[in-house]
Amino acid sequence: MEAFSFATSSALDKLQVHVRIDRLDGHQKPIPYSVLLKRPDLRHRASNTNSHSELYVTAQIWADSKPLTVQAQTVYKSFKNARVWNEWLTLPVTYSNLPLSAQLAITVWDLSPAEDKDSNHHAIPFGGTTIPLFDKDNTLQKGRQRCRLHRHKAADGLSSTTTPWVIPPARKGRKDAATEDIVDEQVAEMQRLEELLKKQEMGDIPQNQWLDGLVFKKMMKIRNEALKAEAAAQRRHNQAYSRDVNGTSDMADDELFYLDIELPRFDHSVVFTDTEYDPPPMTTAKLPSDSDVRLRPPPEVSFGPGINVNGNGYGDGDAGRLIRIYDPEIGRVDNPAEAKHRRLIRSQQTGTLDRDRKPNVDARDRLNTIMSYGPLHEITLGERDLIWKFRYYLLRDKRSLTKFVKATSWRDPLEVRQAAPLLEKWAEIDVDDALELLGPQFDHPIVRGYAVERLKNADDDELLVYLLQLVQALKYEAPGEGDDSSLARFLITRASNSFILGNFFHWYLMVEISDGSADQAPEHRDLFAKVEFDFMFELEKTSEGAAKRKTFLRQGELLTILTKISKDIRYARDDRPRKIARLKKFLADPKNELINIDPPLALPLDPSVMVTGIYPDEANVLKSSLLPMVLNFKTTTNTKYSIIFKTGDDLRQDQLVIQIITLMDRLLRKENLDLKLTPYRILATSTSAGAFQFIPSMSLAAAVSKYKGSLLAYLRANNPDDTAPLGVRKEAMDNYIKSCAGYCVITYLLGVGDRHLDNLLISPSGHFFHVDFGYILGRDPKPFAPQMKLCKEMIEGMGGPSHANYSQFKEYCFTAYSTLRKSSSLILNLFALMREANIPDIKIEREGSVRKVQERLWLEVSEEEAMRGFERLIEESKESWMPVVIDRLHGFVQHWRA
Known part of the structure; x- marks a missing residue:
C-alpha cells in the first residue's frame, strides 16, 4: 500500500474560504417578438440586449439550510468577447469552522433597472448554482469546478437544493436513444479534456506552450459543440412541457449555461474533522483539569435468537454505532428544582425570628445525628434546611461549622450575605478541622480565608505535620485567586519566619515544579512556580533572607552532585564491590567538594542538622535493584548522620506514608500512648530522586x-x-x-x-x-x-x-x-x-x-x-x-x- 498524506480541516484555523469566479459559458436563446409585445419590460434586461452584457456574481456559504456567512460579490465589470471575471472572492469564515454540510451558493445577477420590485439592487437572478464544499468522501473539494447554472433562479443553498451544481443524466427514450448517445459522447469527451486540464494545472502533466495553445483552441471548439448538443437534447426533452418564468415560455429549460469556478489547491487532501468543544457551562460541578467529561461506558446490547447480529445488528464491527450524548444535568451539584425550593424557604427565614428559634426534641436529635457525620458524608436537602433553620442555635457547637458551610449555597449572593457574618461569631473550630474547609469542595474565598485564620493558631511544629497537604491545597483555590490566595500568603509568611518550615516548603514546591508528567496540569506547575518566586521574594525582606536563599542554593548543588554520582553508579557496568570502590573514589575527589563542606550546611532531609562533610570510606551501595547509596555525613556536633540516597524512584508516596505515621504517632502521644514508632525522615527532592534517614x-x-x-x-x-x-x-x-x-x-x-x-x-x-x-x-x-x-x-x-x-x-x-x-x-x-x-x-x-x-x-x-x-x-x-x-x-x- 502506497503511503499517503492528508491534512485535517481543523488545522486550517487561520485560512479563510476563497473561491475564484472564472467564466460563464452558454448560449442564450433570442426572445421572440411575440413575447416582447406581451412583456415590453424584458427588453430592458441587460442580457437580452447584449450577449456579453454586464453581470455580477455573489457567493455565500450555507449549512443545514441556513446561511452561514454574508454574501461576497464580484466587482462590476464590462465584457467584450466573453463573460470572464477571473476574480477571487473571500468568504468571512475559516475552513476549520466549516461544518460537513457546508455548501457554496453562487448566483449570477442580471441588471434590470425596470424590474426593481422585490430588490433594491436593480437586479434579477440570471442563474444560480449550489456546490458542496466537501465531497462524498468528506474531502474538501479543490481546483477547477464546472457548475450547472439554473436559469432565472437564485442559488438557494438548501440541504435539498433545487439548484444543484451537477444534474444527473435523464432517462433515455427509445426514439432519442441514438441521438442522445452521440450527445453523451460529446459531453464525455469535453469532461475528459477538462480532467486533463485539471491535472496539468496541478502539475501532474508537463506544460508545452505552443502545443497547449493548439489544444486549448480545439478544447474551446469541442466545448461549444458539446454545449449546443446538450442544449438541443435538453430542449427535446422539455418540448412536451411549457412553463412561464417571468413571462417566458420554456426558455429556462432550453438555455444551458455553465459557470466555471476554482477552489484553492493544497499540497495534500484536506479531510473534514469536527471540533470537540468543551461541555457547555451548565453544570455547577468542577470538571477535571483536562476538561474531559467522564461518561459511563455504552450499554451492553443483547440479541434474542434468530437476530442477525453480524448482518444488520450491532455486531462487533458496528460497535461505533452506539454513541454518547453529553447530558448537562450529569454532575450538577444542585438540582434546579431543589435550588428553587431552597431559595424560597430561606428567603422567609430571615430577621430576628431565626435568632430566637430553638429546636424541639426531635429536631435536636436529628441535629446531633447530623453533627456526628464524617467529612465524607453527604448532607441531604432536608438536613441542609434544618441546619440553616437553626443556624443561630448551632453557633455554640464548633462541630457544626463545617456542616453549616456545606448547607450554605456559596453561589447565591443572598445566602452569602447572611452566612459570612456568622462565621466570625461561631465557636472557634480546631486547627485540624479547618483543613476540611481547604478541600476542593470549598472554593469561596470567604470560607478558605476563615480556615486560614484558624491555621494561624497552629505552631510551627503542628503546621509542619500538615505542610505536605497544605501545599497540595493550593490547587483548590478558586479561579482568579491563584497564587494570591490567603493560603499562599499565609504559607509564604510562616515559611519566611521559620527556617525549618521554609526548608520543607521550598523542597515540596520544587518537586511539584519539576513534575512534567501529564498528570500534573500546566497551570498547577505555573502556580507552584509563582508561589516559590513569591517565597524567595519575601525571604529577601527578612534580616536573614539572603543567607537562607544561599543555603537553599547550596542544598540544590549538593543534591545535584549526589544525583549525578548515584546515576553513574547505577549505570556503571561493574559488580557491586567495584561500584562501592567507584563511589568512594567519587566522594573522595576534591573537585566534588564533599569531603569538607565549609561553611556547614543544613541538611535538606533534616535542617536541624548542620553537616560539614562526608566520610568517603564508610560509603556503601545496597543490593536493591536501584542501587541506593548509604552516606555518612559529618556534623557540627561530631556525630554521624546516615542517609540513603537513591535515584530512579519517585519517593512522594513513601513521603506521604511517613508523614501520616508521624501524625498518628503525635495523636497517640497526646493520649499518653507511646508505641515506640520509628517515623524516619524522608524527602523527595525531585520526581525521580530523594533521600531518607538510615536507621541501623x-x-x-x-x-x-x-x-x-x-x-x-x-x-x-x-x-x-x-x-x-x-x-x-x-x-x-x-x-x-x-x-x-x-x-x-x-x-x-x-x-x-x-x-x-x-x-x-x-x-x-x-x-x-x-x-x-x-x-x-x-x-x-x-x-x-x-x-x-x-x-x-x-x-x-x-x-x-x-x-x-x-x-x-x-x-x-x-x-x-x-x-x-x-x-x-x-x-x-x-x-x-x-x-x-x-x-x-x-x-x-x-x-x-x-x-x-x-x-x-x-x-x-x-x-x-x-x-x-x-x-x-x-x-x-x-x-x-x-x-x-x-x-x-x-x-x-x-x-x-x-
Missing part, C-alpha cells in the same frame, strides 16, 4: 536466618537479661511489643501492601518498623494477601501466642485503633487534600482513595463492635497461611537474584 537495623528475614529461625533469639542476643522473662531486657521487649502493635494498626489503616520479611525491620534496641511503601490503599502485587501483616515470626518474638506478651500486644492494638478512630476526621481530611496529588496509588482512583481509608476505620459501627471486628482481624492474620507462602517465594526469588 536488620530485616526480619536476615535476623531469622542469622539466629536459626528465631526472632526471640535476636532480641535476646542484643538485649540479654537473665533475670527478665524470656531472657530479654524489659525495655527492649516493651519496645518490640509496642512498635509491633503500632505498625500493625497503622499499616492496616493505610492499606500498605507487598509486605514480606525483607521490608520489615528491627533495630538492636527492639524497635520494629516497616519500610518500602510502594503499595498502599489496599493494593498488593500478590494475590490473597492479608489485610494486616502479622506473621508467626513476629508473634514468636513476643514469646508465642500463649504468652502474656501477645495479650499485651493485642491490648495495645485495641487502644491505638480506638484512639485513631476518634481522630478519623483529621486523617480523612488529610487524604482528601491529597486527592489531586501525583501519587501512584492515589491517582488510580482519586475519589475512592479517601473512602478506602474510611472503610478501614469502621465509622458506621459502635466502639464495641469495632473492637470485636479488629480482634477477629488479628486472629485471621495470625492464622493465615498465605503470608508464609509469600515470604518463602520472596526469599527464593531474592536468593536466586543474589
